[in-house]
Amino acid sequence: MPKLAMFGGRPAVPRGTPPPVWPVVTDDDNEAVLGVLRSGRFTAASAGEQEIRALEREWAQRVGAAHCLAVANGTAALSIALAAAGVGPGDEVIVPALSFVGTALAPVHLGAVPVFVDVDPATFTLDTAQLATAVSGRTAAVLPVHLHGLPADMDEVLAFARHRGLVVVEDAAQSHGVAYRGRVTGSLGDLGAFSLNVSKNLPTCGEGGLITTGDPALAERAGMMRQFGERLPDRGERPYVSEVLGWNAKINAVQAAFTRTQLARLDETQRRREQNVRRLLASVAQLPGFIVPAALPDRGHGWHILRFRVRPDAFGLTPRQAPVLREVVMRALRAEGVPVSRYQTVPLSEQPVFAGRAAHGRALDLPVTRAVLDDSFVVQRVHLNPEARPLLDLVAEALAKVWEHRDLLASVVGARTRDREPA
Structure with a gap:
């Protein structure tokens, strides 16, 4: 199998590939x-x-x-x-x-x-x-x-x-x-x-x-x-x-x-984006290590942001290792040329403007929000261009490549987890 770019292999998205621009200005x-x-x-x-x-x-x-x-x-x-x-x-x-x-x-x-x-x-x-x-x-x-x-x-x-x-x-x-x-x-x-x-x-x-x-x-x-x-x-x-x-x-x-x-042009742009994104998600859905964004039969989806969750169990890891797995996967994808980020890092209630100030907010228990932020990463903006299909096909290849090297990445996660544990 091809070597991961983070370990010296050739990236799935060739270096110098221009990202699809957004908005498209005509x-x-x-x-x-x-x-x-x-x-x-x-x-x-x-x-x-x-x-x-x-x-x-x-x-x-x-x-x-x-x-x-x-x-x-x-x-x-x-x-x-x-x-x-x-x-x-x-x-x-x-x-x-x-x-x-x-x-x-x-x-x-x-x-x-x-x-x-x-x-x-x-x-x-x-x-x-x-x-x-x-x-x-x-x-x-x-x-x-x-x-x-x-x-x-x-x-x-x-x-x-x-x-x-x-x-x-x-x-x-x-x-x-x-x-x-x-x-x-x-x-x-x-x-x-x-x-x-x-x-x-x-x-x-x-x-x-x-x-x-x-x-x-x-x-x-x-x-x-x-x-x-x-x-x-x-x-x-x-x-x-x-x-x-x-x-x-x-x-x-x-x-x-x-x-x-x-x-x-909104409806035509959205129609083509729908086709491109669905094609990407259909490919990624075949990889057991990733959970793709939900699409429901009773409503549409604007696909403004694509949020993927990692599954620690599929990598042979425990739920508590999810944040480190997400970090390692993101590093691997970035090396492959995939523009991933987190899009929010803490629940809104923990933003400094709200946290600890009763007059500025109160929060219920938030186990799902915390879990999603721990184990997910996003693709933003590059997929909005209706001509983004070639890049999204390369993104699918990069995710498949990361999954193929799951044992190697799991070993990296294990080592990092041990390093973070108190002596």
């Missing part, structure tokens, strides 16, 4: 941005500006929501959505412990308290069985995250929330256009929040966000909150009167124009 994107520059209309307050309003209309239609508001970024989208729904100081918001930090920062910026709950070991989304334990008399909202592009169990979340009178805000930052039981993420809860960060499946040329809702009152409040609490008229002069506490969280027209041309 002549249509360039022309859309240049069109805004030529127009001189750069913000929502510019007379005659159309790109921002058009993006809002098109995304509302794509999601199946009555209203959409474009904002500065995904975290602002979450904060404004929660604030528009009435979440404020002292309220509790239930969030999954495995997510990007912005999920939990959003309620904290409002003076609310995130309550961290565990995730499902297969989907990595909020474990709905934990909701009854997490809720208290101060709970105001549930913030499910469609992590990595897979929708959370929204029917269960919504049933629980409706029974308790709680607001549901979807963190759909990684699930643009993804279906869940016949509907699309962002149209399921009271409000949905999307990120348009340049790394996302639907990107802009920098930062941006979208808020969706079917409630006109929530849309009106969110609209005021993104613009200093003002009501901006469709026509006529700006009033400069702030009616509610708001932010300056507007998107600009250049960003909106760029996202509109990306949106025109």
Whole structure:
């Protein structure tokens, strides 16, 4: 069998192989941005500006929501959505412990308290069985995250929330256009929040966000909150009167124009990404040492991030050796030219901004989140390009090569484990 690159062999991904770029920038994107520059209309307050309003209309239609508001970024989208729904100081918001930090920062910026709950070991989304334990008399909202592009169990979340009178805000930052039981993420809860960060499946040329809702009152409040609490008229002069506490969280027209041309290609890009990723996962699923990301029959998947788990038992190791095995596997894959990383290293509750500060969060037991963080690694971004199939085929070869050398890697893990044990 070929020697591992970490021990002097030839890497599965040849050195110098250019990674597939993301986002893909076409002549249509360039022309859309240049069109805004030529127009001189750069913000929502510019007379005659159309790109921002058009993006809002098109995304509302794509999601199946009555209203959409474009904002500065995904975290602002979450904060404004929660604030528009009435979440404020002292309220509790239930969030999954495995997510990007912005999920939990959003309620904290409002003076609310995130309550961290565990995730499902297969989907990595909020474990709905934990909701009854997490809720208290101060709970105001549930913030499910469609992590990595897979929708959370929204029917269960919504049933629980409706029974308790709680607001549901979807963190759909990684699930643009993804279906869940016949509907699309962002149209399921009271409000949905999307990120348009340049790394996302639907990107802009920098930062941006979208808020969706079917409630006109929530849309009106969110609209005021993104613009200093003002009501901006469709026509006529700006009033400069702030009616509610708001932010300056507007998107600009250049960003909106760029996202509109990306949106025109979203479904085709996602179709091709689906084919490429499914092909990779079908190959890796044949390797007993790795658990591939879950795909469920009742919902789609955006495949924004690909998280793989290692199985210590398949390598002849014990569960307590999982973190070291993951480290060794990642080192081997990087030597093979595979761009792997961890994407979160501790539960959200242990981020310094939250840990040890009762006013900034409380956590339930999180055994699954800890286990997933111990034994998993991710592939990010390179697979988003619809032309990524050749690289993903090489990634599959690299994983197979690592598995073929499982006994050697297990011996490395054993040696490292012994070195870490106290004398």
